[in-house]
């Protein structure tokens with residue numbers, strides 16, 4: 215049994231009056247405060263964080279979700295060194311424009327390395343050493359590793375930190391047409407992934423940049439976001455602020471801009487189609503059907519994994535209570551048994567392991583149940599804490615469980631519902647609620 219008393223979770227309930235919520239220019243957001251107060255993350259230094267066991271569970275769930283989507287499109291997982299040779303950034307002409315945000319390391323032999331924020335350079339370099347045949351493509355390669363950005367002004371915890379966990383994928387194809395297929399395939403997988411998390415997101419086309427053929431960004435709308443999007447009330451399209459400001463008109467329906475329709479947003483994903491830019495600079499090619507060398511076409515795709523934790527709780531939580539997307543809550547179910555020494559304690563003693571075992575058999579609930587065994591505390595006190603922490607389902611085994619047909623109190627926090635029901639109905643309810651897989655997801659990209 216997973217026992218709450220054994221988990222390293224520094225839990226602080228701040229005095230009510232002192233809770234300060236996010237204000238413009240504040241470096242703290244409510245999501246960040248909740249994540250640090252309730253033992254999900256701990257600061258190590260400005261802009262760097264320990265992910266504590268509860269936070270790690272959430273991250274592991276995100277990794278599992280994205281990995282299953284990657285498997286469906288045949289992407290292969292790998293790991294690259296965190297350090298990339300600075301010379302590769304210089305050769306690809308990506309060093310100058312980003313050098314202020316890079317951590318640069320010099321080793322004892324005076325070699326200069328970058329603590330990588332991204333790996334287009336390193337991976338293209340790897341492929342330049344392998345002369346592969348056109349038959350070997352497409353290749354979709356991804357990793358989930360720490361990335362680094364020398365933030366001038368880190369803030370909002372995991373939303374803008376110096377080190378962050380990112381899932382980055384690179385596709386290599388033999389021509390533009392094939393590259394477009396890969397781009398759409400991975401984008402579709404990203405859409406499925408965001409659907410599984412369940413928070414409304416938007417995908418917008420980006421302003422054309424130099425060296426980029428196509429690019430899209432994924433956003434959550436939130437006041438604490440650094441980006442500003444324009445949401446057109448005539449045609450419902452969304453665009454990045456940079457894209458509409460200069461034109462003063464909605465690019466889609468050409469209606470005049472309405473100043474009230476700019477919203478803040480958090481970027482959660484970004485995709486690029488680079489064409490042969492990196493291959494041209496770093497010399498990665500393949501052997502085509504006529505036995506000639508031809509440059510590879512690359513796209514890259516990023517999702518901020520640690521940032522998604524912060525962004526999603528920021529959006530779902532209240533000022534005092536954490537709320538999690540069901541798919542990534544550290545534990546989905548918290549069971550609260552009676553207080554030690556109470557009459558109920560003895561009566562439900564034999565019942566508890568049975569309940570635990572029954573719930574463990576529910577699909578997606580295996581190893582996802584936590585029992586709050588700190589029975590020196592009252593049920594009420596533990597329930598309050600469980601609500602603050604935001605376990606999606608809280609089951610109270612109290613007085614009603616001692617009846618001839620035991621009844622259990624079920625709190626479904628995300629749906630704000632409360633029930634008193636026998637175990638048969640309770641398991642049935644959880645089976646329905648925990649049924650989130652991709653069988654019902656099928657969005658077609660325009």
Ligand SMILES: [Zn+2]
Pocket residue numbers: 446447448449450451464465466467468469
């Ligand atoms: Zn419009």
